[in-house]
Amino acid sequence: MTSENTERPTREQIRRAPKVLLHDHLDGGLRPATVVELARAVGYDSLPESDPEKLGTWFREAADSGSLERYLETFAHTCAVMQTREALVRVAAECAEDLAADGVVYAEVRYAPEQHLEGGLTLEEVVEAVNEGFREGERRAREAGHRIRVGALLTAMRHAARALEIAELANRYRDLGVVGFDIAGAEAGYPPTRHLDAFEYLKRENNHFTIHAGEAFGLPSIWQALQWCGADRLGHGVRIIDDIEVAEDGTVRLGRLANYVRDKRVPLELCPTSNLQTGAASSYADHPIGLLRRLHFRATVNTDNRLMSGTSMSQEFQHLVSTFGYTLDDMQWFTVNAMKSAFIPFGERLAMINDVIKPGYAQLKSEWLFRTAPVGAPLASGSPLDEG
Structure with missing residues (x-):
């Protein structure tokens, strides 16, 4: 699955490589x-x-x-x-700083405003504090020589009854730092169909949303998220592997749901280390991301909860490089997948891909070529530098 660049990237190259993060919880990354x-x-x-x-x-x-x-x-x-304005600003700013220092150039960070009201803040004050923090973190990152853009996803807790209220909040702050909506929490017993009014509202408003599905509960939650609710992306979605059969001879058969997810290019917000913690996979080698990559699903790499998992985007990619032998080409494939799936306008996504991501990887690949090529040798036609 790799191109002519078959060398595994070093830890430093992985850190420097531009990365895109779609699934990261603010309260899980302090x-x-x-x-x-x-x-x-x-x-x-x-x-x-x-x-x-x-x-x-x-x-x-x-x-x-x-x-x-x-x-x-x-x-x-x-x-x-995280119950005061000052705390929320600080945590959001540090989040943006930490991601930028790790090479993340675009991130969508999610949080549930309803979980930050105990100190007397209103929902609006929570959103405005987090947005202020993200802008401050972006500014500090620029001063440190890093580039990052952070968008917020407002999350509703699936066991509560405020999904429509949070969806309306996300729509009010659309284009003001909030890029979409999410529901999270225990999947078993709390299907996304309990919040159909929120999803119908967002669809009427032409807004974006992702749904935590296919992490713990399996294929029914994926089917409901897509066919009943109309999710743009699947938060995790790792259990789509349950609808894929691999025979002893290596022949692969996809069930109808897996075929639909692949055919429709539904983005999967895969979080390898977190998936190991929750039992979705027993090891990195057994994680479905390897097969999903080979089968060309719209797979993306994410952190979920950086504090609880003791991880970062660079560490997630390091695990995949060590386990599957991935190269910079593979890293770029995952990164472009993620950027294509972001909840910002098409033109802005395209600009990030063409002006930031591809040039960043081209620079790293050119360093690899010059390090490995004989002195004075011309770059071969079709080298990684020519990747479109």
């Missing part, structure tokens, strides 16, 4: 030191650790524990310190 400092500032004394390094370890171990209760507890701690 810096451990920020959690400690914000907890101290608001008098929150329930953190399991007060040392940032130990706290970061606790978050990762809790997420890896296999206990749903411990996993959910991690978000209780982060949300508890």
Whole structure:
């Protein structure tokens, strides 16, 4: 599946490569030191650790524990310190900074405004604080020599009853930093069809939305998200693998739902490390992303919760490079897939692909060519530099 560039990229090349992130939770990506400092500032004394390094370890171990209760507890701690305007601005700004330093040039970061009202903020004040933080983080990134654009996805919790309200909120702040809508939370027992009024409203408004589906509950949640709700993307969608059969001789047969997802180019917001934590795959080698890549699904690579998974976009790609032997060409394929699937206008997506992503990878590939070619040798026709 790789082109003439068959060398695996180094860690530094992976970090420098332009990356696009579509599935990242704001309350799942705080810096451990920020959690400690914000907890101290608001008098929150329930953190399991007060040392940032130990706290970061606790978050990762809790997420890896296999206990749903411990996993959910991690978000209780982060949300508890994100109840003031100042905290939300800070967390959003640091999020943009951290992603930019990791080579992310475009990100859609999601959060549930309804989870940040305990300090007296209104839904509108939450959105405006997060938007302010993202703009501040973009500014700091530029000063540090990095380029990033961050859009917000407003999430409604699927066990609650505020989806239409949050959808209307997302529409009001459209073109003001919010690029779309999402629902999240436990899939089992809370199908997306409970929120059809929100999805119908968004479709009438020609707005974009993604739905967490196909992570824990399987194919029925994917079918409902697409056929009942009309989702533009699938949050995770990793369980589409349940509709794909691979025979002993390597022959692959796709079921009707898998064929539909591939034919319609439905973007899959795959989060390898998080999927391992939730049991969707037993190892990186067994993760469906390898097969989905080979079968040309619209697969994308994402972080989900950087704090809980102890990960970054560079680390996610490093795992895939080490496991599947992916090259810069493969990284570019995933990245262009993601940019094509973003919730910003077509012209802006195209400009990011042609002006930022492809030139960034071309530069890295040219460095590889000059490092490996004999001194004075011309670049061969059809080299990675000529990739369209």
